[in-house]
Amino acid sequence: MGIIQENKVSPEWVDNLYQIEMTDPVTGGADGVANKQAVQLGARTQWLKKENEKREQQIKNVLGKKSTLTDFGLVKLSNVLAEDDESTAATPKGVLDSINDASVSVVSIAALRQYTGRNSFVSVNGYYDNTPGVGGGLFVANKADTTSPDNGGTVIVSVDGVRWYRQSETVWVADFGVLGNGMDETQKIQSALSVCAFERKQLNFSAGKSYNITQISVPQFSRIAAMGAVFKKIVASDRPCVTINSDISIDVMEVSSPGSASDRGVRILGSNVEIGKIKLKSEVKGSNYGVHLQSSFGVPLRNINIGGVDIVNYDASLLVFGVEDGRISNIDIKCYRTGVYLRDVANYDFYNARLSEKSPNATGAPGQNGLLVESIGGDYWTHDLNFSNWLVSDAAEHSYRFGGQLGIRDVSFVSCVSKMSGNHGGKSSGGCGFKVLGATSVAARRHKNFKFTSCHVEDVNMDGGGIGNFSGYMLSVVDGVTLEGCTVGKNRNEQYSCWDAVSIESATNISLNGNIMSDFQRQGIRIVASTYDRFPGWDGLLDGLYVQGGSYQNQHTHNAPVVFFDVNPAQEATGAGVVKNVIFAGVNLRGGMAAIRQAEGITYENIYLDFDYENGLVSGATPVIPGKGDAYYNARIPWIGYSPTAKNGSVIIDKLTDTVRVRKNNSWVVQ
Known part of the structure; x- marks a missing residue:
């Protein structure tokens, strides 16, 4: 073949x-x-x-003499684990079968501590004998570790010295024996926090549980998922219930306390803190400090961001001292004496706040404000602050106050509201909606650069002492303020909204643009130009007032001008000051018995007043622009009373007769 x-x-x-x-x-x-x-x-x-021979030769040329699958790092899968076999790899089934063959079950962590068997894997039914399914889990013996301490949760040491490691990526507080069963669990929670922070693991609490504690400290690098759990302070004390250090992440920190006059809630001591929300409630009105941010070492804290703060029944509700670069939003404070107190705070945003109900401990004394802001460490240590969408009600003194004897700069308010400020009957020392007062004890130390946009003041209490201290907006010892689209009005069944809508003293570069001020009792704009020997900061200078448009409606029907350039009649005032560079353009003035009055004694320079005035009068003995008249007028007014004085070149249109008068050679000439 x-x-x-x-x-x-x-x-x-x-x-x-x-x-x-x-x-x-x-x-x-x-x-x-x-x-x-x-x-x-x-x-x-x-x-x-x-x-094929050619390809094999190419592979050998590249990889050398390797010629088997094992040489190339490839091994065979096997369902059977052999201790000395390095040529096969275990399947998941093989691993589980091996664990089941090698493990033993004990009832509790206490039983694990007593275990001395040879098994490398131990399944614990529960943390305690009577808590099956809670706090247990799989533990593996680490015989190479002879030093790690028993931490009560992730590492358990048995009587024979074997270290048992919990096998779980998720750590629950129950893994440390914390059950939320009404007992004092401070030490166990503290241990869990410390271990998880050290191991850089998130610690999880059980939703809806309450955990009784005295005081706990959240250590650096902690990540907490509280999931709606409540930390319940067992006994009120002057120590914070919860202290928070640096580099912390918490979803919601909810704390309740029985409360007392000395009780304190939450203290943040460190930087780089992210908290979704803090909820703090005292069962007793008039408790002491609520949430307090401040370093223990006198250094600024940085990058603290809190998405929400609810505080109930703490007199000093939210204290932020020496903090930079962050944000606190959605603030809800009920029953306060001083709502939010900022000292030496820089580059911070405060969005969405609601403050209501004064504390029973409120007396109307200075500092009992909805928002109190100061520089303490040095000039302008407080700067670059933004506030938007605030509502402050029931402040015992001013709703918003910027004070102190050191400068503050670069502050913005947008859509912030004051209601019922000075709400302590006839005992309040003040009650402005917004008060900006720089240093009075030293000269030339003004607050700087404030802007108010679409803000509103209503229902200032007018029963307290010090009429001028119950204005809608008080601007004193300050340089650079803009009020734009702001309002003053009344809502309750009261006759007036406030004493003065805008009160200005010892200020420079003030702009009032398109504001609607109504129902005030005395002045829509009151400028005080006085000097004081005891208070060099009140230097009597107004330099730069620009009023563009807007309306100022005086509710009072007696002898009160809508705009008054005045001197302080108080005995402590020792002289009159200087008013210069004032421009009114297209301003509507209404009510009272006069439009604008210039007090004698003040030195005036470059005053130009363009306005329209109406008060319903058709006759009277006094003109509607009485006083010194050291200004240029371009006015539309009812011509009544004796002939007023004005700068030559002024023009007045009589709204009663349409007669046009021009000031020439110190006399009014009808055109």
Whole structure:
């Protein structure tokens, strides 16, 4: 029998195999038609063999002499684990089967501490004998570790010295024996916090649980998921219930306390803190400090961001001292004496706040404000603050107050509201909606650069002492203030909204743009230019007042001008000051018995007043622009009373007769 010698066939890839036709004579032999397809297939086989040998040689040239799968790092999977076998790898089934074969079950962590068996895996049913399914889990013996202490949760040390490691990526407070069962669990929670912070693991609490504690400290690098759990202070004390250090992340920190006059809630001591929300409630009105941010070492804290703060029944509700670069939003404070107190705070945003109900301990004394802001450490240590969408109600003194004897700068208010400020009957020492008062004890130390946009004041209490201290907006010893689109009005069944809508003293560069002020009793704009020997900060200078548009409606029908350039009649005032560079443009003045009055004794420079005035009077003995008249007027007023004085070049249109009068050579000339 003849054969086709394949090794003598020339290796080549034949694309198309020959098909024997019907007319082909079927002949054998080396060149016979019957063997033609076999020769072609043999050529293909030889070609594939050569190509495979070529690839193998290329791989060997690159990888050297490795020639087995194990040499290339590939191992076989096996469901059976052999201790000395390095050529196979375990499947998940093999691992689980091996653990089950090698593990033993004990009832509790206490039983694990007593375990001395040879098993490497121990399944613990629960943390305690009577808590199956809670706080237990799988533990693995780490015989190489001979030093780690028993931490009560993730590492348990048995009586024979074996360290048992909890096998779980998620750590629950129950893993440390914390159950929220009404017992004092301070020490166990503190241990859990410390361990998780050290291991950089998140500590999880159980939703809806209450955990009784005395005081706990959240250590650096903690991550807490409280999930709605409540930390319940067992006994009120002058120590914070919860202290928070640096580099912390918490979803919601909710704390309740029985409360007392000395009780304190939450203290933040560190930087880089992110908290979704703090909820703090005392069961007793008039408790002491609520939430307090301040370092213990006198250094500024940085980057503290809190998404929400609810505080109930703490007199000093939210204290932020020496903090920079952060944000606190969604503030809700109920029953306060001083709501929010800022000292030496810089580059901070405060968005969305609601403050209501004064504390029973409120007396109306200075500092009992909704918002109190000061610089303490140095000039302008408080700066670059933004407030938006605030509502302060029921402040015993001013709703918003910027004070102190050191400068504050660059502050913005947008859509902030004051209601019922000075709300302590006739005992309040003040009750402004917004008060900005710089240093009075030293000269030339003014607060700087304040802007109020779309802010509103209503229902200032007017029964307290010190009339001028119950204004809508008080701007004193300050440089650079803008009120734009702001309002004053009344809402309760009272006759007046406040004493003065805007009170200005010893100030420079003030802009009032498009404001609507109504129902005030005395002045819409009151400028005081007085000097005081005891108070050099009140230097008597007003330089730069620009009033653009807007309306000022005096509710009082007696002898009160809507705008008054005045001197302080108090005995402590020792002289009159200087008023210069004042421009009114298109301002509407209404009510009272006069539009604008300039007091004698003040030195006036460059005063230009363009306004429209109406008070419903058609006759009277006094003109509607009485006083010194050291100004240029472009006014539309009822011409009544004696002839007023004004700068030459002034123009007045009599709204009663449409008569136009021009001041020439110190006389009024009818045109």
